[in-house]
Amino acid sequence: MTRDRIEFVGAQRRPGDPLPTRLPQVAVVGRSNVGKSSLINALLGRKRLARVSKTPGRTREIHFYEVDERLCLVDLPGYGFASVPAEVRQRWTPLIESYLSTSPGLVGVVLLLDARRGPSQDDRGMIDQLARLGTPTLFALTKVDKLSRSERHRATRSIQETLELPGDQVVATSAVSGEGTETLWKSVVSAVEEAAS
Ligand SMILES: Nc1nc2c(ncn2[C@@H]2O[C@H](COP(=O)(O)OP(=O)(O)O)[C@@H](O)[C@H]2O)c(=O)[nH]1
Numbered sequence: 001m002t003r004d005r006i007e008f009v010g011a012q013r014r015p016g017d018p019l020p021t022r023l024p025q026v027a028v029v030g031r032s033n034v035g036k037s038s039l040i041n042a043l044l045g046r047k048r049l050a051r052v053s054k055t056p057g058r059t060r061e062i063h064f065y066e067v068d069e070r071l072c073l074v075d076l077p078g079y080g081f082a083s084v085p086a087e088v089r090q091r092w093t094p095l096i097e098s099y100l101s102t103s104p105g106l107v108g109v110v111l112l113l114d115a116r117r118g119p120s121q122d123d124r125g126m127i128d129q130l131a132r133l134g135t136p137t138l139f140a141l142t143k144v145d146k147l148s149r150s151e152r153h154r155a156t157r158s159i160q161e162t163l164e165l166p167g168d169q170v171v172a173t174s175a176v177s178g179e180g181t182e183t184l185w186k187s188v189v190s191a192v193e194e195a196a197s
């Protein structure tokens with residue numbers, strides 16, 4: 001896929017809002033501030049497609065980006081950031097859960113984990129939920145530009161061991177250097193192709 005034709009096709013603001021796409025979807029999920037919007041921009045080679053914010057919890061809706069009329073990348077609000085007021089967080093949780101559990105076009109999820117930390121309770125809750133739903137999940141470590149080469153290997157191995165994942169399910173990425181983004185994109189496209197076959 002050339003990623004020449006990228007289009008923001010709409011948002012879901014409340015659970016049950018109609019989906020703005022009919023294409024197969026791959027959703028990017030993770031804590032607020034883990035780097036979801038930045039990674040979507042890096043995957044699609046655009047600087048300011050998805051809004052990047054220094055303030056956690058700014059994405060309050062689900063955003064849909066169609067690529068080459070073949071697949072749709074989905075930018076979800078982040079979960080579990082302490083500085084976001086509880087009442088706001090509670091409004092997003094049903095939105096995220098409803099999207100993940102009721103979207104027939106959802107073929108896979110990329111779950112982002114900050115390379116510098118272990119998975120949080122919220123991450124583990126999300127991982128369990130995805131396993132219950134049977135949603136194929138890829139794991140991307142984010143912001144690896146902040147780590148040395150040896151720290152990066154250690155972080156990748158540690159996540160694999162902690163979550164008992166096969167090696168090819170974890171990709172170390174950086175939206176700043178672009179590291180890992182082509183590998184991850186290929187996996188995203190494979191997930192869509194597998195779902196179609
Ligand atoms: N160094 C570095 N910073 C990043 C990277 N990705 C995101 N950030 C920063 O992390 C913050 C949150 O990014 P954002 O994409 O908005 O996260 P989101 O809340 O998960 O969508 C912003 O200040 C970004 O500039 C990365 O790969 N490397």
Ligand SMILES: [Mg+2]
Pocket residue numbers: 036037038051052053059
């Ligand atoms: Mg965001």
